[in-house]
Amino acid sequence: MKSWYKIAQIIEPHLLSPEKLNDVPGYKYDPNLPSEGQYIDGTVVLGPKAYELSPEGRKNVILHEHSHELDSRMSQSDQMKILDAADKGILGERIETPNGFYLKSNFTGQYKPNEIVVDAYAHLMGSAEERSYVMSRAPKVAHLAMDIASRCNLVVPAPEWDATHSSPPNSYVLKNGFYSPV
Numbered sequence: 001m002k003s004w005y006k007i008a009q010i011i012e013p014h015l016l017s018p019e020k021l022n023d024v025p026g027y028k029y030d031p032n033l034p035s036e037g038q039y040i041d042g043t044v045v046l047g048p049k050a051y052e053l054s055p056e057g058r059k060n061v062i063l064h065e066h067s068h069e070l071d072s073r074m075s076q077s078d079q080m081k082i083l084d085a086a087d088k089g090i091l092g093e094r095i096e097t098p099n100g101f102y103l104k105s106n107f108t109g110q111y112k113p114n115e116i117v118v119d120a121y122a123h124l125m126g127s128a129e130e131r132s133y134v135m136s137r138a139p140k141v142a143h144l145a146m147d148i149a150s151r152c153n154l155v156v157p158a159p160e161w162d163a164t165h166s167s168p169p170n171s172y173v174l175k176n177g178f179y180s181p182v
């Protein structure tokens with residue numbers, strides 16, 4: 001399995017122009033994309049809104065979109081765990097509206113159950129600051145995101161995993177501060 005976060009560190013896709021981005025496998029620029037980014041079949045797609053952001057902001061969008069790999073791999077049972085966490089108020093305060101409810105998270109602007117968990121994983125795969133931010137603001141969400149990631153054969157950060165678990169994930173090896181699937 002390729003470690004996208006390492007590749008992203010080497011080529012720094014957030015610093016590339018839309019034209020150059022199209023030359024990088026796994027990335028695409030779509031001039032008609034209505035959102036900042038999207039994750040489609042393993043490809044991170046950026047739109048014009050992503051290019052209105054600072055490179056640092058764009059980097060966060062890219063990390064978030066990559067983290068949607070969690071969505072594409074998770075089982076029905078993990079999906080149920082996320083909905084259960086939403087019901088219990090673990091993902092954020094439930095705000096009722098005439099059209100249903102949304103979640104008010106205390107670490108991200110995301111308001112849908114899956115988006116909040118995906119963004120927790122993005123934070124955990126981000127800088128030391130972002131990791132400690134999610135670990136202190138939303139430890140239960142971070143824990144849930146890591147558990148799901150480990151069941152999806154995705155990399156998890158070792159210090160944060162060790163802080164919340166008594167043993168490493170099954171069939172994972174420690175490499176450069178991350179637990180990676182064997």
Ligand SMILES: [Zn+2]
Pocket residue numbers: 064065068115118
């Ligand atoms: Zn998203």
